[in-house]
Amino acid sequence: MTAPLILGIDDLRPLPHCTHVARTSQDGLRLLQEHRDTHITELWLDHDLGGADTILPVLTLLEQAAFEGEPFAIGTIFVHSANPTGADTVLRALHRWNYRARRATA
Template sequence: MPVILGIDDLRPLPRATRIARTSREGVRLLQEHRDGFIDELWLDHDLGGDDSIMPVVTLMEEAAFSGRPFQIGMVFVHSANPIGAETVVRSLTRWNYQVRRATA
């Protein structure tokens, strides 16, 4: 069964096998899957209030910088915030993650 993770404060993401609703939950979720393969990772930029996906992006960048990137087939960024979404796409693409803008 494919591993499809979503980090989004509102969307149901029906294909996701697990969903985190905050950046803190998202970091924990990725850490739980550290040594496995993630088929798809769905990211929303704005996670309610002052929360955003950036702590998750930072975790992924640091993992790649240390030579041990997360093993992810495709990262989908589905944010309604175009500037935030572009920041995520650029940041993760820079570290050789496969990233696409998408609609959830």
């Protein structure tokens, strides 16, 4: 049995339960691409990633993959942002593309 793969994209939180953590959207894109053909047990997303950086480039990648008929294989996506409007935007987009996503506290 394979160990769970738990990815996190957050600029500040330690996320000790995650097996890999990216601190910027660009690092998050690389992290997801590295695991493109692997089942991701959980993906933890923060909306605001410091300065002008947000999770939106990562969200675009997930949406594009689903649009092309090849969504990422992710068990559950947890959105744990302190920005309620940003979190709602992320959740709406993920649900639109049939990703299993919910709001959580990190």
